[in-house]
Amino acid sequence: MNCVFRNALPFVTMGRVVKGFGRGSKELGIPTANFSEDVVEHLPKELDCGIYCGWAKVDSGPVYKMVMSIGWNPYYKNTKKSIETHILHEFKKDFYGSMLKVAILAYLRPEKNFSSLEELITAIKSDIQAADKLLEQPEYQIFKDNSFFQDKNGQNNKYINGHKT
Numbered sequence: 001m002n003c004v005f006r007n008a009l010p011f012v013t014m015g016r017v018v019k020g021f022g023r024g025s026k027e028l029g030i031p032t033a034n035f036s037e038d039v040v041e042h043l044p045k046e047l048d049c050g051i052y053c054g055w056a057k058v059d060s061g062p063v064y065k066m067v068m069s070i071g072w073n074p075y076y077k078n079t080k081k082s083i084e085t086h087i088l089h090e091f092k093k094d095f096y097g098s099m100l101k102v103a104i105l106a107y108l109r110p111e112k113n114f115s116s117l118e119e120l121i122t123a124i125k126s127d128i129q130a131a132d133k134l135l136e137q138p139e140y141q142i143f144k145d146n147s148f149f150q151d152k153n154g155q156n157n158k159y160i161n162g163h164k165t
């Protein structure tokens with residue numbers, strides 16, 4: 001089944017990047033950008049917790065592939081729901097405070113608990129590989145050029161769920 005239209009997908013949102021626990025870079029070697037709480041609170045209820053992929057753009061930079069975790073990070077037993085985006089690009093420095101735009105297109109898997117850090121890292125690396133391949137398909141490529149990502153018009157796009165820039 002083509003999962004583009006699963007649940008509330010495709011879904012686009014934007015918000016500032018805030019500091020998470022910092023484990024993504026340090027412990028996992030897989031840096032993630034966390035959205036502020038207001039973005040988490042405004043997710044549609046149909047968008048289940050789980051691992052997703054799509055496109056992301058930081059400030060006025062290029063649009064890159066991304067993988068995203070929405071939920072409670074069962075491995076770390078977080079008490080707050082978070083949205084964490086790993087962008088398939090090596091950034092030279094942190095971008096806390098930047099504006100992050102994402103188009104969430106496909107559901108990859110549910111969040112899981114793991115018995116070791118290595119297993120969590122292996123699962124995320126496999127998500128990255130799956131996303132890299134999936135997003136090459138034409139039905140996902142078209143979203144890269146969506147007006148949402150264009151700097152001039154993007155902020156008025158009807159999909160933005162009320163977040164001010």
Ligand SMILES: Cc1cc2nc3c(=O)[nH]c(=O)nc-3n(C[C@H](O)[C@H](O)[C@H](O)COP(=O)(O)O)c2cc1C
Pocket residue numbers: 020021022023024025028032034051067068069072073074075076084085086110111112113120123124127128
């Ligand atoms: C693609 C992806 C998949 C993830 N899958 C899981 C998962 O299955 N279980 C889990 O507990 N955390 C998962 N995480 C969340 C990581 O545990 C989290 O990014 C890490 O704790 C870093 O968070 P921090 O930067 O806020 O410290 C995933 C993260 C990403 C980017």
